Amino acid sequence: MSDQVMTSTRFLNEGTKFECVCCGQVYFDHTGHCNHCQAPTSISRVVAERDGKPKFLCVLGASGAGKTVYLGMLLDMLTKGTKGLQGLPNNSFSVSVQQQTMNALERRRFPEKTATESDTWKWIHCEVNYRKKKDNFFDIITPDFAGEAISEELENPGQYPAVGHIIRRSQAVLVLVDSIRVRDLGRDEDFFALKLLSYLESVRKPTGKNAAKRKTDLPVAIVLTKSDACPEAMQDPAEFARHNLPGVDQYLNRHFNDYQFFAVSAVGASVSLVDAHGRTEQIPMHIEPLGIVEPFEWIIKR
Template sequence: MTANSWTVQPLDSFRLGNYQFPLPCYLCEENNLFDAAMCRRCHAPLALTRSSMQKKGARPNLVLTLGADDVGKSIYLGTLLDILSRERDRSDVTSHGPSSVSLQHRAMSALAKGEFPDQTSPNPEDWYWAQCRLQRRSRKEPFTVFFPDMSGNAIFAEIDRPNSHRSVTGGCARATGVYLFVDSARIEKGDKDEEFLALKILSYLGEVLEREAEESAATAGRRGRAHKAPPLAIVLAKADQCESCWEDPAGFVAGNLPGLWQHCCDNFPVHDAFAVSVVGACARNFYDAGRFEQIPLRVEPRGIMEPFRWMMRNIMT
């Protein structure tokens, strides 16, 4: 046997030893293997935990997109990621990770076919967790922000049955920013369901934040204190069907959804409203019994970057 026939095998005992140290999920605190990518319980990316560890306990930047299932959360995030990936003169802000590319691809492919993306699955393992990286001149390391594309059905299922979706509960407890999506076209037509659904979400969010603050205070041996509400952006989606909301989005919300606006003023000190639209116009394809589906006629993004820039300014301060 010649010397070249021998193969030197590296010693992997140091790697095997790492398995005795579990990696807790940032959202649900379930222990996972140190090299796992997703939490085995809530399916949140363990990159959140690793980000927290790299920052020596600082909170990762997690911006939630909350709203009903058909309000346009996925198409907004996909379009935002597409814009960020194509802006050559803005190298300080970039989308990051395969999940971001998948969400962008899903949205752009559907629009190219003259369709809107399918509704997000209520199963957390099917959700996309987009990431954006912002490079600041004052710091060497990038500023990473996570944007989970949560299902509206899962959000309301968690509200109605607490702890049924741990990723929703954990996300609300640790959010550093929140997008609240409402349907501007329905609001203009006088549909009051939009206000009730939005208030339901914000009431649940407030309860989770308050409970999280009390538990954190008890763990630290302090008296209970009021929670710090994250910045809240009310996103008036489908604004291509509601021209009246463009001139003054905040005034539109205050005039048409007074209960929601007052709730924001009382409980979310940092809040604002924004009108957004991905398409320039839509047509309706009617089926039996009056059912119909919206068909995008042309892709014409408008107002996409404004809530993103506002949110980044507020969570980076």
């Protein structure tokens, strides 16, 4: 027994201490993850070794909003290089989100739904260099969150600590909203996005002088996904949001200084297949990214 205690004490003493890039907790790395928020140690290490403050960006949205497809497609475009932006994936998770999404789309499938267990999330870390200058870089650091986990966190804050910590550290946030559901299924999407915005506002409340009178400075891009099947969203995203997401529009106006609406799609068209048991599956017909990089460009200009 005393041998065991001595061994573990020695192990702790010899282990390397890390400050988590997501929640700031200092911990000994035994598992490759922060024991509080599950952020991979590899990301904390890379960020700590580099000069300059990291600029984070995170992607949020309900289950099925299109987060995994969007992130996979964005990473693919950035790593190929587009509009003066060049992405460099900094870990294998980033490559695998990109690879799984692109492989699935090429086989005319959409990627699998993300599991709710936070230790299975893929934490993306892609360093994006812009305007070809050495120190003009932006880190996309975000787990590919499961929408159901975000939803639970909104109901019971603290249940998924990574959500709050990432928002606290982010330079800007992308909120993905399914444009087809917004158009066809009433106010549920509006209510969900509204809850998410009020959570963002509570985490990033202005502090100091006249705080109660000031709006939050966190830039928010509201990204209407799947606009291949909702051309009215693509035509004029802000107008579409004003009519179909009235709660979101008013809330942003009242509480946020800097926001913008975008519409995106990853595929040119998709069809619904119904099998013999009545289960439906969406089949993407071909890859045709539209508007994917624009929200990111907007954020970089902030």
